[in-house]
Amino acid sequence: MLEQINESKAYIQQFAKERPVLGIILGSGLGNLAGEITDRTEIPYDQIPHFPPATVEGHSGRLILGKLAGKPVVAMAGRYHYYEGLSMQQVTFPVRVMKALGIETLLISNAAGGMNANFRVGDLMIITDHINLQPEHPLRGPNNIALGPRFPDMSEPYSKSLIAAAKSIAAGKGIPLHEGVYVGVQGPTFETRAEYKFMHIIGGDAVGMSTVPEVIVAIHSGLRVFAMSVITDLGIREEENVITHEEVLAAAKSAEPHLTYIFSELARQL
Structure with a gap:
């Protein structure tokens, strides 16, 4: 893996004007933060050695180099998921490469289903801990x-x-926030009502199909991590609650300005 990491790093460094100190992973429908990155260069994933192409709607599949709030950053506009048929090593490979490029901190966003009765669609939740229910571990082997x-x-x-x-x-900006535990699952199906109830009983406040593998590898790599979920649907309703990916993207888009502001200000304070 080290050889692959170094090959990817060498290719990306051709486009980097300085060493990035911050890495960012943008989840479903949350790619517009990339527009805040100035002096940027965009590299399609399929041009980077050992990066698979992005296949999920709402994930544009570009690595962006530039500055956010004056700090040099590398951002993933779109991420990989285990349900796409990739190995966990492929899913988390970009985190390894960002570490090799020089980042010290990783900011992660995702779209998640809410399981807390206090949550509403469009709310933001700071992830304070997680429960890993994914079927494979990125450090296995x-x-x-x-x-x-x-x-x-x-x-x-x-x-x-x-x-x-x-x-x-x-x-300081009057942005309401929740805090909670994120449950990471494989997907790609949204959860059944019984599954939502089960995951809430075991301590989950939100559930999604990403983030946990990336966080594990980031911690393994010695990075500081901050992660935030946009609550894009609610799995705690008793009435009919059919969830579509289009609705998830729409909810994420409505919450995006607040998430963008928080991420930008965090970058400024580094």
Whole structure:
């Protein structure tokens, strides 16, 4: 894997004007933050060695180099998912490459289903912890100590200092925020009512099909992580609640300005 990481790094560095200090992963319908990145260069995934093409609607499949709030960044406009038929190593490979490029902090966004009765569609939830229900683990297999320890500590996967900073930023702008536990599942089906109830009983506030593998690899790599969910649907209703991907994208778009502001201000404070 190290050889592949270095090949990807070498290709991307041709377009980088300076070392990025911040990495960003943008989830479904949340790609417009890329528009805030100035002096940017965009590289389609299919041009980068060892990057699979993006296949999911709402994920444009571009790596963006530039500046956000004056800080050099590398951003993924679109991510990979295990349900696309990729291995967990492929899903998380871009995190390895961003680390190799020099980032120290990773900001992650996603669209998620709400399981907390206090949530409404369009709300933002800071992820304070997660429950991994994905069927494969991104660190399974031989461990290369050059990439990280065999048994990484996961007691604080989401940086408390970054969470505190985000809460302060939101309060100053009057942006309401929730905090909660994210449950990571395989997908691509949305959850049944019984599954929503089960995941809420075990401690989940929101559920989605991404993020957890990327966070695990980021922690394994020694990165600080902040992650936020946009609540795009509610799985706790008793009435009919048919969920479509189009509705998820629309809800994400409505919440995007607030998420963009918080991410930009976090970048400014680094």
